[in-house]
Amino acid sequence: MGEKKVAIVMGSKSDSAVAQKAESILEEFGVGFETAVISAHRNPNKIKKFALTLEEKGYGVVVAIAGLAAHLPGVVASMTVLPVIGVPADGGPLKGQDALYSIVQMPPGIPVATVGIGNARNAALLAIEILATADDSLRAKMIEYRKQFGDDAA
Numbered sequence: 001m002g003e004k005k006v007a008i009v010m011g012s013k014s015d016s017a018v019a020q021k022a023e024s025i026l027e028e029f030g031v032g033f034e035t036a037v038i039s040a041h042r043n044p045n046k047i048k049k050f051a052l053t054l055e056e057k058g059y060g061v062v063v064a065i066a067g068l069a070a071h072l073p074g075v076v077a078s079m080t081v082l083p084v085i086g087v088p089a090d091g092g093p094l095k096g097q098d099a100l101y102s103i104v105q106m107p108p109g110i111p112v113a114t115v116g117i118g119n120a121r122n123a124a125l126l127a128i129e130i131l132a133t134a135d136d137s138l139r140a141k142m143i144e145y146r147k148q149f150g151d152d153a154a
Contacts, residue, residue: 003135004060005032006127009050009076011039011066015089018065018120022087025124029141031131032058040066040075047072051079060134061127064112065120067091070099073112083113083130090118 006026010019019035026033038047054062062082064073067089077084088099096117104114115122125142132139 003032003058004131005034005058006124006131007050007054007057007059007062008033008035009047009062009064009072010035010037010089011041011070011072012089013037014091015065015067018087018089018118020120021118022063022065022120022124022127025121026128029128029138029145031128031138038072040072041069044075047075048079051076054080054082061085061130063087063120063123063127065089065123066103067096067099070102073103073114074106074110077106077110077112083127084111085123085126086112086114087120087123088114088117 008019008022038050040047062076062084064076064084065087066072070088073084073086086103088096088103090096100117103112106112113126128138128142132142
């Protein structure tokens with residue numbers, strides 16, 4: 001069936017610096033990924049097509065980066081059973097707090113894992129951990145990575 005990839009989607013090109021944090025971790029681990037810019041508000045048909053074709057394109061996890069009202073992670077999660085990790089972007093007048101509350105407060109039945117504001121690095125690490133449950137090689141890389149945090153980290 002092949003190795004699963006990570007889809008990174010952001011609501012605006014202005015979130016590219018946040019996405020780069022996830023991309024660099026995925027590259028470090030050798031995990032395939034693709035990044036897209038799709039606004040849930042401006043392009044509802046495009047985000048629907050994106051979400052409904054994730055599995056057939058070989059994705060195993062989605063990292064969704066969004067700021068302000070931050071509907072993107074929830075919209076994607078409502079259309080797929082793949083794990084979705086929301087990353088609140090750190091822009092806007094509230095510096096990402098509005099996005100954090102929007103993403104973390106999903107209604108029952110449609111979960112979105114949420115990391116800290118702007119912390120796409122942790123989102124990528126969580127995506128890798130999820131993929132590693134079915135990939136022993138990736139699991140070994142994660143164990144090795146964790147050793148840098150202390151002798152009891154892994």
